[in-house]
Amino acid sequence: MKEANREKGKHSFIAEARREQIIEAAIKTLDDIGYVKASLAQIAKNADISTGLISYHFSDKSDLMNHLLTNLLERSTTYILERVGKEVTPQKKLNAFILASLAYQGTHRERNIALLEIIFNARTPDNVPYYKLIDDQEDLIMIELRQILYDGQEQGVFGEFNVDVMCNLIQGAIGEYMLNNSITKKVDLETYSRELTKIIEKTVLNSKEENSKQDGR
Amino acid sequence: MKEANREKGKHSFIAEARREQIIEAAIKTLDDIGYVKASLAQIAKNADISTGLISYHFSDKSDLMNHLLTNLLERSTTYILERVGKEVTPQKKLNAFILASLAYQGTHRERNIALLEIIFNARTPDNVPYYKLIDDQEDLIMIELRQILYDGQEQGVFGEFNVDVMCNLIQGAIGEYMLNNSITKKVDLETYSRELTKIIEKTVLNSKEENSKQDGR
DNA sequence: TTTTTATTTGATCAGTTAATCAAATAATAC
DNA sequence: GTATTATTTGATTAACTGATCAAATAAAAA
Numbered sequence: 001m002k003e004a005n006r007e008k009g010k011h012s013f014i015a016e017a018r019r020e021q022i023i024e025a026a027i028k029t030l031d032d033i034g035y036v037k038a039s040l041a042q043i044a045k046n047a048d049i050s051t052g053l054i055s056y057h058f059s060d061k062s063d064l065m066n067h068l069l070t071n072l073l074e075r076s077t078t079y080i081l082e083r084v085g086k087e088v089t090p091q092k093k094l095n096a097f098i099l100a101s102l103a104y105q106g107t108h109r110e111r112n113i114a115l116l117e118i119i120f121n122a123r124t125p126d127n128v129p130y131y132k133l134i135d136d137q138e139d140l141i142m143i144e145l146r147q148i149l150y151d152g153q154e155q156g157v158f159g160e161f162n163v164d165v166m167c168n169l170i171q172g173a174i175g176e177y178m179l180n181n182s183i184t185k186k187v188d189l190e191t192y193s194r195e196l197t198k199i200i201e202k203t204v205l206n207s208k209e210e211n212s213k214q215d216g217r
Numbered sequence: 218m219k220e221a222n223r224e225k226g227k228h229s230f231i232a233e234a235r236r237e238q239i240i241e242a243a244i245k246t247l248d249d250i251g252y253v254k255a256s257l258a259q260i261a262k263n264a265d266i267s268t269g270l271i272s273y274h275f276s277d278k279s280d281l282m283n284h285l286l287t288n289l290l291e292r293s294t295t296y297i298l299e300r301v302g303k304e305v306t307p308q309k310k311l312n313a314f315i316l317a318s319l320a321y322q323g324t325h326r327e328r329n330i331a332l333l334e335i336i337f338n339a340r341t342p343d344n345v346p347y348y349k350l351i352d353d354q355e356d357l358i359m360i361e362l363r364q365i366l367y368d369g370q371e372q373g374v375f376g377e378f379n380v381d382v383m384c385n386l387i388q389g390a391i392g393e394y395m396l397n398n399s400i401t402k403k404v405d406l407e408t409y410s411r412e413l414t415k416i417i418e419k420t421v422l423n424s425k426e427e428n429s430k431q432d433g434r
Numbered sequence: 435t436t437t438t439t440a441t442t443t444g445a446t447c448a449g450t451t452a453a454t455c456a457a458a459t460a461a462t463a464c
Numbered sequence: 465g466t467a468t469t470a471t472t473t474g475a476t477t478a479a480c481t482g483a484t485c486a487a488a489t490a491a492a493a494a
Contacts (some may be wrong), residue, residue: 435494436493436494437480437489437492437493437494438491438492438493438494439487439490439493440470440488440489440490440491440492441488441489441490441491442473442487442488442489442490443469443477443486443487443488444485444486444487444488444489445484445485445486445487446483446484446486447482447483447484447485448470448481448482448483448484449480449482449483450479450480450481450482450490451479451480451481452476452477452478452479452480453476453477453478453479454475454477454478455474455476455477456473456474456475457472457473458471458472458473458477459470459471459472459473459474460469460470460471460472461468461469461470461471462467462468462469462470463466463467463469464465464466464467
């Protein structure tokens with residue numbers, strides 16, 4: 001039975017619940033003590049189970065980390081895309097994108113730390129670090145952002161700029177807020193959100209229509 | 218003698234050379250296999266010395282990593298500040314800042330990877346990760362960037378924006394280029410430098426004078 | 435030169451790691 | 465009910481970790 005389920009990629013109700021529990025414990029562990037010290041024993045302790053049980057439900061430590069990574073990416077992607085999807089114009093979509101990204105980071109700090117710890121530490125069997133591996137093609141968030149910028153240009157609302165570079169700039173400005181401790185101390189999330197959207201708006205808008213569009217929320 | 222030198226923070230010629238060699242080997246090791254696998258044994262192998270010799274010259278593994286971190290920060294800071302210092306106007310200083318930062322990353326990829334590995338993995342004895350520790354006050358680079366933006370606003374060349382947020386945005390856009398593999402594949406460093414400076418210039422410049430200043434290189 | 439100090443090695447130690455596995459227990463099928 | 469399968473434990477293992485240290489060697493001082 002187990003084998004059959006495994007082949008279909010399914011698990012029993014109990015197994016699924018246990019896997020979920022282990023993943024949550026892993027998030028907490030990574031947030032608490034970081035990837036380097038996050039041994040199976042520590043994760044097991046956080047989940048109040050034996051170490052062997054982790055090995056029973058995940059073939060490997062890297063298997064666990066991969067499932068955790070997928071889980072974390074899915075949840076943040078869903079959150080952001082849901083909010084972007086409610087807007088219609090590129091300008092509003094872009095705003096929603098920035099605000100949702102920052103809001104998610106603010107409300108799920110623990111998950112973002114865990115995500116960070118994995119991306120900067122986990123490696124493939126060939127020893128390629130995950131941070132060198134993240135590919136645009138697979139990253140739905142980046143695809144969405146690219147599309148928003150592209151649409152805005154097509155519709156003449158956004159001015160001329162290199163879409164890839166602008167994409168990277170926006171992603172960088174969002175991601176940097178969580179990393180840079182000094183900005184967190186000086187500027188709260190709400191202010192940062194407001195100022196960043198203001199700056200980005202000014203940057204992407206077509207300057208020829210700037211005056212007429214500027215208050216156009 | 219050794220003790221006396223230690224107290225003054227000095228080492229013999231041989232010791233200094235050996236420490237330098239170990240640090241270089243550590244950079245290579247971190248770049249090759251990452252922080253998690255970068256054991257003293259591996260670093261020693263890369264330096265063609267015994268493991269005990271590292272312990273002789275550095276009190277600790279964290280002592281080694283701290284010296285390495287300082288070394289890496291110093292070198293990149295010197296490089297960037299030197300180039301910024303040659304310019305006079307805020308506008309040109311800002312351009313030089315961005316170009317120098319990106320150029321350093323491009324020409325010293327190995328060092329930047331090592332820097333990244335340390336910042337995202339090393340922890341204080343109280344288990345505080347370094348990436349939560351980096352403080353604006355100590356970071357000469359950030360102080361310089363802030364000053365440039367502030368001066369530009371004072372002189373009326375730059376428009377109104379939150380300096381801290383703009384600082385963070387610029388740092389993010391620079392740092393993201395190295396991290397995001399997809400942008401590296403799509404846009405080469407030269408193009409990215411050109412497009413990023415163009416975008417940032419448009420963003421910071423005082424729009425009231427935009428027309429007269431735009432070609433004002 | 436001899437003596438003292440600095441440098442280097444490699445073996446060793448105690449601690450941790452991920453993974454394995456027989457045995458116990460719980461759940462489900464028959 | 466019994467038989468079978470799924471889940472869980474905790475002890476065990478082999479590999480590796482950072483650190484220590486006596487002994488060897490090289491360098492410097494006397």
